[in-house]
Structure formats: structure tokens, C-alpha cells
Amino acid sequence: MNYKDPSLPTAARVDDLVARMTLREKAGLLFHTIWFAPPPGAETAESMIDGRHMNHFNVLGGGSPREMAEWHNALQERAAATRLGIPVTFSTDPRHSFSSNPGASMMAGAFSQWPEPPGLAAIGSAELVRKFADIARREYVAVGIRVALHPQIDLVTEPRWSRANGTFGQDAELTSRLVRAYILGFQGERLGPGGVACMTKHFPGGGPQKDGEDPHFAHGREQVYPGGRFEHHLKPFEAAFDAGTSQIMPYYGMPVGTEHEEVGFGFNKGVITGLLRERYSFDGIVCTDWGLITDAFIMGQEMPARAWGVEHLTPAERMLKAIEAGVDQFGGEACPDLLVELVEDGRISTARLDESVRRVLREKFTLGLFDAPFVDPDAAEEVVGRADFARAGFEAQTASLTLLKNGPLPLADGARVYVEGVDADVAAGYGKVVATPEEADVAVVRLAAPYEHRPGAFEAFFHSGSLAFPAAEIDRITRLQATVPTVVDVYLERPAVFPEIAEGAVAVVADYGASDRALLDVLFGRAEPQGRLPYELPRSMAAVEASPSDVPGGTADPLYPFGHGLTS
Template sequence: MQPYRDPALPVEERVADLLERMTLQEKAGLMFHTMLAMNADGAPVEEPGAQPGGATTTEMVRGRLMSHFNLLGGAGPRQMALWHNRLQEMAAGTRLGIPVTVSTDPRHAFTDNPGTAMLAGAFSRWPEATGLAAIGDADLVRRYADVVRREYLAVGIRVALHPQIDLATEPRWSRISGTFGADAGLTSRLVTAYLEGMRGPGPGAEAVACMVKHFPGGGPQKDGEDPHFAYGKEQVYPGGNFDYHLEPFRAAVAAGATQIMPYYGVPVGTPYEEVGFGFNKQIITGLLREELGFDGIVCTDWQLLNDTRIGPHRMEAKAWGVEHLTPAERALKAIEAGADQFGGEACPELIVELVRAGLVSEERIDASVRRLLREKFRLGLFEHRFVDPDRAEEIVGSAESRALGESAQRRSLTVLTGDGVLPLRGRPRLYAEGVDPAVVAEYAEPAADPAGADVALLRLPTPHEPRTGGFFETFFRAGSLAFDDGRLKEILAVLEAVPTVVAIRLERPAVVPEIAARAAALVGEYGADDRAVLDVVFGRAAPGGRLPFELPRSMEAVRNSRPDVPGDTADPLFPLGHGLDVPG
């Protein structure tokens, strides 16, 4: 038996043996971690051009010798398990048989954005991370992560591209729903519990590694715009609060995080070079590796090197600050900065070219490959590369896991106003908008209009300004936090016609002073189904949420606040931590 295949040997011996056997091309393939789709029946995608980047699955695994893939989309648990096993069979047929590591963005909640998170589908469904923060219970977060770990393991997912421990200090930022809110102390406690839950009984075949993101803390984005797009690349610190955003990452490193992802943003007005964090040596090597002592995998955020296409849609490389460099020069700068792996890219030939041209040493490549191999061995992938489709069907979305998620949805709801109004009693005539009529009928007598109702319930989405710059951009809820005048007038007309409970989705803070003043009760939610909301409204469950960020009183206050400082808007409508206790 080749030593690297012997599970009795220490990990470092196995890594050294396998590294010595690898060609430069095999090493380069390990340094790329791109999206991979699957067919609904569990078959790999083999049609040219049918998935991001255009290459077939076989070409990436056997041609480019890649073995890290971010699953885009999915299907039922059996189909996902079958797809995973077929992918592993394909990898087992390569010269060294290095197993594939499958990763995923979050897929246990309500967000549907192909660039950040996916709907839960067959998986148990929980509130977004902001909802877990609203509950603020580290034990619950640990249990949540344990459920996620077991469901991921069942279908072969071994790396979570989460948690996202950025701080929600700029109210307009579109990525807030994936965070634990604005409080660095709370986020630090919750990320520690999260990593413990994902680790499970201990490192090995039962663990799921976490790629913690986005170092050194996304969130303080100029004007709240996101650096997925060129107009949002500037990350600013007018309050001098850089270290505050770093606190959760210090906690994650101390808690044993093994993978970290830098963000796209360019630090402006700091001592650091004004290039994207994935290219920034002062940030990756100086701050993360030398100051924080992190020696795990640094994987760049997706698509820093090449422009790409998703179907007919062209997406510009997010090479902020180094747009003038070629893809090979960008790769070199990221490697020199300290990155080990390129997310969302599938061009290992660039690494081969850089080494052969004498621009980077093979010893430097070996340092990254050693970290990547170490993780595969630590996760037990060489011994446990296949999963059981029958077990996948039993574990994913089990009744127990679903019940836990549904309970968390109810606990996370945050009653902002309405003490003495909630809960509603009896079976009133209820006019509802944004709620399934069949669900309404389980709690009340449906009314066709406000005039015929005793009470109304409005479920409102997060206010935002729709963007039309391209397919990908439309998924990001950005811009104003207030409803436009026309929609606000429609909402207020209902509130004036009948006592109304308003349940508003808080993917990010909302500016709703008029609604708060006129609603009989105002409830914030962070991902909850209709029954969860109605259970709280009618007293079948007790809410326990507290705001994980403040709700500003006006857009003027938002524009005048400092994006790196939590709770910085003047005279907020509701402060961080606000929430009322109402009986269940």
C-alpha cells in the first residue's frame, strides 16, 4: 500500500508522501475550487456549456485534475448522494485517486440567491443567520450547526462556505441576512458555537469544515453597495473601526477554523494597500497569518481572475484594484499575498505557466497544496469517500430536524410594537396580504377586504430598490431601506381601515416609521413560514427575538451614519437589542 493511502499513518506523513508523488499539473488542479452543477436525476453535467465556465464535469475532474467543487443548485437527497458518489468514482479513476471535496453555500433557510445562498428545499428550514442572532442562544446555534453538519454529511458535502461573520454596521448592505448582526461580541460567541457544531464529535469523517468569511470583515461598504459589483468595491472606515470588524475572526481562529475566505472589497483610507483583500499581502500574510497565527487554507472569493459567463450573462472578474493585470498576473499577486486556492475559477494552467516561467517557485505551490491535502486527510475523505443514498433520504429534512428549525423560526420573531395587542384571540375575521389563504383559514375567518375584517395581517418584504444591471445583480436587495411613496400609501391605507398586524421581513434593516406608528403591532422576521408567523400572532408560540441591528428612523440618518460603526444612525426608530415579550 502506498503510504498516503494508509489511514494508520499520521496525517503529516500521508501529506508528505502524496505531495512527493504529485506532478505540477496535479498540484495546480488542487488550487482551484469552482462551481459544479448536477442534473436532476443525480447524473453529472456532461453537456458542454451547460454549467458555469462551460467545461464538462469529466473535463474538470480528469482533464484539469480539479478536486474541489462548490455545488450549484441540487435536487432531492437521494439524487444529491448519487451525484456525489458518481463524482467520487470519477476522481477515483485519476492517477492518484485524490477524492473530491464538495462544498456549498448556505442552504437551510429562505434566501434564494445563486451567488450567496439557496432555498432549503429538502433540507430542514431555519431562520437566516440574523434570526439566530435575534435569538442570541449559543447552544441553539451549536445545535443548528450540528443539524446542518449531519444533513451535509448525508449527501457528501464536506465544506460549508459559511458562516458569514461580517458585521451589519452599514444598514443598506445587501448581505446582512447572512450575518449574525452588528454586535461583534455576540457574533464572536455564535461563531465559536457554530464551529463546534460543524466539527461534531471531533475532526475526522464526522466533521464538516467551515470556510469562514469574509476576512477581515465585510460590512463597512461605501454607500452600502456590495463589492460583487465594481460600483461597490470600496470598503471604508470613517469611524476608525477596522479592529471591531476583526474581532469575530480572532474568535474563529481561536476556535479552530481551518479555512478562511477574504472578501472582494478594497480598503480605502487605511494603512493597507488599496487592492481587493484577496490580492492583499498585508491582509492575508501580515494580518491573518502572522498576527492572528492562522495556518489553514485561504481561498479567495469567487471569480477574481477571469471574466465569465452564466448562460448569456457576462460577469466581470472581481479584480478590484488590479483590473489592469492579466489573469496570470492576478493569480501571481494572490499567491504572493498568501492565498492557497482560487474560488470560482477553473484554470490550473495559469499556475503551471507561472512556475515554468520562474515567476513562482514550486516550493511556494507546495506550501498551499500541503494545506489543501491536510484538510482532505483530516476529513477522512480517502477512507470515506462515498455516501449511502438511503441514509441521505432518512437524514436530510428528518421530522426532528424540521421541528427544530420551525421552533427556531418562531423564537426568532421580534415583536417591535403591539404589547397588549398580541396575541390575537379567538377566530376573528382576518384580511391578509402576503399569506397563503389556506393557512389563514386554519387560524381565522378569511375576509376578502379590510372593510369586512376585524383585523388585518400584512406580510411585507424587505424594502429595496430593484437593480437592473444584469441577471446576477437582480438577486441583491440594495438601495433605499424605505418603501416608495406609492407602496407606502397602499400599506397605510390598510392600516387606517382596520387594526393591522404588520410582519416585515428584515433581510436588512428597514426604514418604516409611518408603519410603526400606525400598525396595531409590528413584528420583524428573518425567515419564517406563514404558520410560524401566525402561531406567534395568535399566541400558539412565544416569540423571543431581539433586533440584531438597529432600525433607522430615516434614510437621511442612514446616509449620515458611519458604515463601520454599529448603531450609528441618529435617533433610531428601534435600537439594537429591542424586542417585546408577549405571551404564547
């Protein structure tokens, strides 16, 4: 079979394989669904790989590096035994930092642990971002993950949006500079067998959500541009195209009040074909965000298809509209029979189907999956979380910490310390941990940016709503500050509003995913903070509500502006 001959050009191998494929084999190739690890039973593998001819899986969960590698190899063996032996492509959401959201990211686990992307932006070094991406690439490849469902390069122009912690912040120039380094670190100068393909998201920019709500949910489906900045949100994607991103994911949101049809971006021909394909000449894979076609239950929560603006269409009609818009793959879906029916009914031509099939196969060949689909479990154990990788991640954590206000830092070794939100055993390596504020020389308190609790097990992971701390929490912290000099660290998974807390603190630090040890190293002078705010911190919720959702840095008189950060 010519497609198995590695000496042939990729285009020739693709042509040969496409000519051998049945309609059902082609259809299965265009679905990229979720697979939970540890592996499901043989019945599920048989249904997905043998029955529906699917071979793209977004891996959730994990296990040890050896377990992940062995599971990967077992599924590759299953795929190799199919009629054409098309290998499986495994993908993942980010898994190198501190946040866990089943719709967006995973905890690092065995992988090296780094600050989240806003922390990388706080450091602002393209060289460091490329180093991170190269390390993450090596760890991914070791366990068989070959597609990164990232970077996320939306601009945080609406401070309330729950997805800020996946971005490089509010600034288009900074994001553009860092995304280029990120993609080059994962893919290399040219994507090949040692690379990890990047599915860059969320085209054409998912930041300007109405009221900061997220379009995973119907109440957040509208994306608005009161400041007229639609074009501004395209700038980071231009850098991604320049770096050669292999894939693009459109977001769920539907544009309101623009020249484009008011339907979700995954159904939007003006955006996918007009902007992405024609204006930017993008010929890589376009994969929808997860769950645009069929309803589902996620963590027990009923989730309607994110078919915003086309809710009235049947699943088959939604699929047709997305393909006509220019989509190649359907994320989070496992219904190739619908696509088969559309082709058999003549509503989608074989030529249009083959256009997407060729793009998907081309990437599999480019990644070398047909020629070397298996990984070495011994090497996976050696590579994932390697000591020098872990050390580099820890150093990035300390560097990303952003000193917003300083009085007594660095703290004296051996000082009597009262801690909240800090592991007392870790703190004992720096000072004498005491039980009450009254006994302490200084208090160290770790807080997280506030949010409004939402119903539903899945929606609870999306921290939206007010950025202000509740009055009771402000009162509690200010009473502590009146008792003992207090250093406050705030985890900025999104911007926070805390003028009263900042005023009463002797020092204020921002973090974007950092261990207790990283924070204490900075507070006690063992490491230097280098971070600069990747997004401004508003002074009040009134300022947030009055600011246009598509304009970066749009709040009046911010408590701390974009780029603020002290070194001592």
C-alpha cells in the same frame, strides 16, 4: 502507496502524496469552482476531473437527498479512477433557510428549514446555534458535502449592505459568541471524518461598504472606515480562530484610507500574510471569493473579474499577486493552466506551490475522504429533513420572531382576518379569512425590507440602495390601517426604514425567514416570540446616509434600537 494507509499520521500521508504528484496535479488542487446539480455530462466531468485535475466543487442546485448522494458517489468514482485517486471535496453556500441568491445562498429544499443567521442572532442562544450547526452538519455529510462556505461573520455596520441576511447582525460580542458555537457544531471540537470544514468569511470583515453597495460589482468595490473601526471588524474572526475554523475567505472589497494597499483583500499581502498568517498564526486554507482572476457570464450578465485595484493586470499577473499575498485556492475559477505556466516560468517556486498543496491535502485527509469517500443514499433519505430536525427548525423560526410593537396580540382564534402576503389556506387554520379589509376584525400583512431594483439578472439578487418604502406603498398601507386594525410583519433581510407604517400598525413583528405558520402561531398565541433585533432599524434615510459605515448602531435616533424586542 503510503498515502493510502490510514494507520499513518496525516503529515506522513501528505508528504508521500505530494512527492508523487505532477505539477499539473498540484495546480488542479488549488481551484475550487462551481458545479451545477443535477450533474453535467461525462464530457464536463472528464474535462474538470481528468483533464484539469480539479477536485473541489461548489455545488449549486440539488435534487432529492438520494439524487444528491448518488451524484456525489458517481463523481467520487470518477475521481478514484484517476492516476492518484484524489477524492473530490464538495462544498455549498448556506441551504437551510428562506433566501435564494446564486451568489450567496440557496433555499432549503429537502433540508430542514431555519431562520437565516440574523434570526439565530435574534434568539441569541449559543446552545441553539450549535444545535443548528450540528443538524446541518449531519444533513450535509449525508449527501457528501464536506465544506461549508460559511459562516459569514461580517458586522452589519452599513445598513444598506445587501449581505446582511447572511450575518449575525451588527454586534461584535454577539457575533463572536455565536460564531464559536457555529463552527464547533459543524467541525466538532476537532475537525475529523464526521465533520464539515468551515470556510469562514469575509476576512477582515465585509460590512463597511461605501454607500452600502456590494463589491460583487465594480460600483461597490470600496470598503471605507470613516469611524476608524478597522480593528473592531476583526473581533469575530478572533473567535473563529479560537474555535479552529479550517478555512478563511477574504472578501472582494478593497480598503480605502487604511494602512493597507488599496487592492481587493484577495490580493492584499498586508491583510492575508500580515494579519491572517502572521498576527493570527492562521495555517488553514485561504480561498479567494469567487471570480477574482477571469471574466465570466453569470445568468447572462457579463461579470468582469473582481480584481479591484489590479484590473490592469493580466489574469496570470493577478494570480501571481494573490499567491504572493498568501492565497492557497482560487474560488470560482477553473484555469490551472495559468498556474502551471507561472511555475514553469519560475515566477512561483515549487516550494511555494507545495505549501498550499499541503494545506489542501491535509484537510482532505483530516475529513477522511481518502479512506471513506462514498455516502449511503438510503441514509441520505433518512437524515436530510428528518422530522425532529424540521421540528427544531420550525421552533427556531417562531422563537426568532421579534415583536417590535404590540396592541391586540394575541389575536382571538376564529377572528375574521384579511391577509396580504400570507397563504389564505394556512390562515384559515387560525381564523375566518375574508376577502376585503372592510369585512375583517384584523388585517395581517407581510412585507419585505425595500430595496432598489438593479439591472441584470444576477445583480437583481443583491438587494441594495434605499431602505425606505416607496411613497405609494406607504400610502397604500396607511389607507389599509385606517380601514382595519393592522398587524404588520417585515422580513428584515437587511434593516428597513418604516416609521409611518409602524406608527399606523397596531402591532409590528420582524422576521428573518419564517413560514406563515410560524408567524401565525405567534400572532394567535400558540408560540411566544423571543427575538431581539440583531441590528437597529433607522428612523430615516437621512440618518443612514449621515452615519459612518464602519460603526455599529451609528444612526441617530433609531426607530427601534439594537436589542429591542417585546415578549407580549
